[in-house]
Amino acid sequence: MKQRLITGIIAGAVFLGLCFMGGLWYHLLVLAMSLIGFYEFARMTKIAPFGGTAAIGYLGVLMFVFPWNLLDITFPFSWEHVIWLVMLLFLFVTVFSKNKTPIGQVSLLFLASIYIGMGFMYIAESRSTPDGHGLFWTFLLLASIWASDAGAYFVGRKLGRTKLWPAISPNKTVEGAVGGVVIAVLTAMIFALLSNGLLPYGNALLIGIACAVIGQLGDLVQSAYKRVYGIKDSGSLLPGHGGILDRCDSWIVVFPFVHILSLLPY
Incomplete structure (x- = not known):
């Protein structure tokens, strides 16, 4: 209980403090949380979290949550295009691996990249509404x-x-x-x-x-x-x-x- 309380206070203070500050540092914190979240998803579904297939998922999450606007970078794709491109890359893995990486596995990682990527994207963007x-x-x-x-x-x-x-x-x-x-x-x-x-x-x-x-x-x-x-x-x-x-x-x-x-x- 003591450990839980101490962890909660420290984590809460860091998150709420950066949230209060806003800007790039808060967005980067949310980005880090999203990438850790994808790692956790891959790991608990028994997929190598640092394997080549998982790398596509990290890329998808990164494209969703990266602070493009705060860095004045024009993102070249629509979100529909990001979803389609990430899906295509995952499907290519099944071909290039000759089905050693099955469709069920890439489907899970694709789902995670959307579920986690878009979730944390909206968490970050809520702090910097127009x-x-x-x-x-x-x-x-x-x-x-x-x-x-x-x-x-x-x-x-x-x-x-x-x-x-x-x-x-x-x-x-x-x-x-x-x-x-x-x-x-x-x-x-x-x-x-x-x-x-x-x-x-x-x-x-x-x-x-x-x-x-x-x-x-x-x-x-x-x-x-x-x-x-x-x-x-x-x-x-x-x-x-x-x-x-x-x-x-x-x-x-x-x-x-x-x-x-x-x-x-x-």
């Missing part, structure tokens, strides 16, 4: 996700009776999930109240629901594939907390979701 309020939007989403986690945990412990999805995560309950939604919505509403009109209450309601529902589903997604591979944590980078994917499983689905649905009013 309206200049990126810090507010980032803290809004993080606080709502954390509130959902805390609400689900404490309400589940106190009132939880009905198992939510025991085959995937035996400790989660329906009552806890509902509690997480309520607390996340209340948190988003507080941000709206303090925003001086920047965040309409209608958007806050939708953001709170999205952070809770999509965030909890993101947690279940990772619980599902960790159960398939028989592991408890995606990595050991953060003692007592697991790996980057363990800590960011909700983030990398919530941030893209709210941007794609244009829930942030900027």
Whole structure:
């Protein structure tokens, strides 16, 4: 418990401090987190994390998360083109290896490059939105996700009776999930109240629901594939907390979701 607390304080201070500063250093931190996340995914799916095939996945993640705009570099491709090119490179591997690298393996790595790359891309970009309020939007989403986690945990412990999805995560309950939604919505509403009109209450309601529902589903997604591979944590980078994917499983689905649905009013 002591190790978990110390790790949480140090990691939280570094992340939130750089997030508050913003700019290139924060973006580089998110980039490093994304590459570590891809390493964890490759490793836990029994794929050589530093092999030639995995290198294509790192390249895909790098193209998504690299701070092109902050360095005034014009990115030569659209994101649709990046996805297609990464897919093509992975498919070429199956040919050049004469099927020693099977389609199932490259499919997993391709999935990971999109799942992790786009997730962390939106985490980084949320801090540098064109309206200049990126810090507010980032803290809004993080606080709502954390509130959902805390609400689900404490309400589940106190009132939880009905198992939510025991085959995937035996400790989660329906009552806890509902509690997480309520607390996340209340948190988003507080941000709206303090925003001086920047965040309409209608958007806050939708953001709170999205952070809770999509965030909890993101947690279940990772619980599902960790159960398939028989592991408890995606990595050991953060003692007592697991790996980057363990800590960011909700983030990398919530941030893209709210941007794609244009829930942030900027």
